[in-house]
Amino acid sequence: MWTWIFRHLPGPAVVRALLVVLVMLAATLALFTWVFPWVAAQWPGLVGRPDVAAAALGGPAA
Amino acid sequence: MTHVEQARRRAARGAGAPVGVLGFLGELFLTLGVVVALFVVWQLWWTGIGPVRDAKEQVAQFYAHVAPAAPEVVASAELRTDDVPEVAQVAHGQTLGVLVVPAWAGKTENRMPIVEGVTPDVLDRAFAGHYPQTATPGGLGNFSVAGHRRSYGNSFLHVPDLVAGQPVVVETAETWYVYRVTGHELVTPDRTDVVAPVPGSPGALPERRLLTMTTCHSVRYGAFGNDHRWVVRAELEGWLPRSAGTPDVVAEMEAA
Numbered sequence: 001m002w003t004w005i006f007r008h009l010p011g012p013a014v015v016r017a018l019l020v021v022l023v024m025l026a027a028t029l030a031l032f033t034w035v036f037p038w039v040a041a042q043w044p045g046l047v048g049r050p051d052v053a054a055a056a057l058g059g060p061a062a
Numbered sequence: 063m064t065h066v067e068q069a070r071r072r073a074a075r076g077a078g079a080p081v082g083v084l085g086f087l088g089e090l091f092l093t094l095g096v097v098v099a100l101f102v103v104w105q106l107w108w109t110g111i112g113p114v115r116d117a118k119e120q121v122a123q124f125y126a127h128v129a130p131a132a133p134e135v136v137a138s139a140e141l142r143t144d145d146v147p148e149v150a151q152v153a154h155g156q157t158l159g160v161l162v163v164p165a166w167a168g169k170t171e172n173r174m175p176i177v178e179g180v181t182p183d184v185l186d187r188a189f190a191g192h193y194p195q196t197a198t199p200g201g202l203g204n205f206s207v208a209g210h211r212r213s214y215g216n217s218f219l220h221v222p223d224l225v226a227g228q229p230v231v232v233e234t235a236e237t238w239y240v241y242r243v244t245g246h247e248l249v250t251p252d253r254t255d256v257v258a259p260v261p262g263s264p265g266a267l268p269e270r271r272l273l274t275m276t277t278c279h280s281v282r283y284g285a286f287g288n289d290h291r292w293v294v295r296a297e298l299e300g301w302l303p304r305s306a307g308t309p310d311v312v313a314e315m316e317a318a
Binding site: 001002003004028031032036039040047048049050051052 | 108191210
């Protein structure tokens with residue numbers, strides 16, 4: 001995957017390496033901003049809830 | 063280059079196309095591993111950044127709207143135990159006051175806003191959420207709050223520091239309420255009776271003024287797990303009008 005991206009980027013090897021790092025950082029930011037909050041909302045068990053009522057009510061905040 | 067040479071080279075590399083597929087899969091699995099690790103980084107660190115800023119802002123807003131506490135402790139500002147002033151219930155999302163935990167000074171945000179509600183929109187902002195059905199600060203019964211342990215600002219991370227005798231202070235617009243920790247217990251998340259007016263006896267009429275704090279706990283993974291709740295118990299020691307000064311436990315914390 002990364003080899004494929006590296007191979008299809010333009011410019012000399014140094015520039016391409018920097019571009020790959022940029023792509024990785026952008027992907028990380030996208031995960032932090034959109035993907036992980038969405039995942040946490042879909043599977044409430046992934047993020048711990050500190051209250052006692054939630055689990056008993058069987059609500060989304062298990 | 064002859065066909066024989068090409069074939070030999072291909073043989074030396076492996077088997078041509080399958081190597082490409084395996085390499086791609088290898089990279090994909092490595093990437094998935096990194097993504098899972100990043101999820102942990104996100105939860106333990108990233109989720110705390112915005113909420114802590116939110117909580118600080120909320121506390122600053124609270125102080126901007128109330129008269130500053132008299133800075134000088136007048137005659138050591140004895141706590142009162144008679145005629146405990148009542149605090150009115152507020153609507154979901156409204157601020158009741160500030161939770162001051164001297165034991166957490168210098169470790170985490172030890173002044174956090176107490177906001178009505180225990181839903182994610184309150185708790186995921188590093189607030190201490192007030193269980194809506196429970197007593198208000200200083201009230202007869204069981205004033206109960208929940209806070210995250212390790213994520214969204216780590217509000218209650220150092221909950222094991224709260225051993226018997228430690229002060230926990232609730233500051234409202236008019237009054238300081240000083241509670242003393244009496245102990246703690248570890249329960250399963252379905253034990254709603256820990257926030258009952260008389261803990262453990264839902265329906266019983268309260269005679270004491272209690273405070274309960276709940277947060278995540280795991281018997282196996284400590285702060286990193288969520289299979290249990292760490293429940294801190296405290297009882298009201300006394301109260302002080304803000305105009306009369308600052309309680310000793312808060313003044314000592316600020317002087318340290």
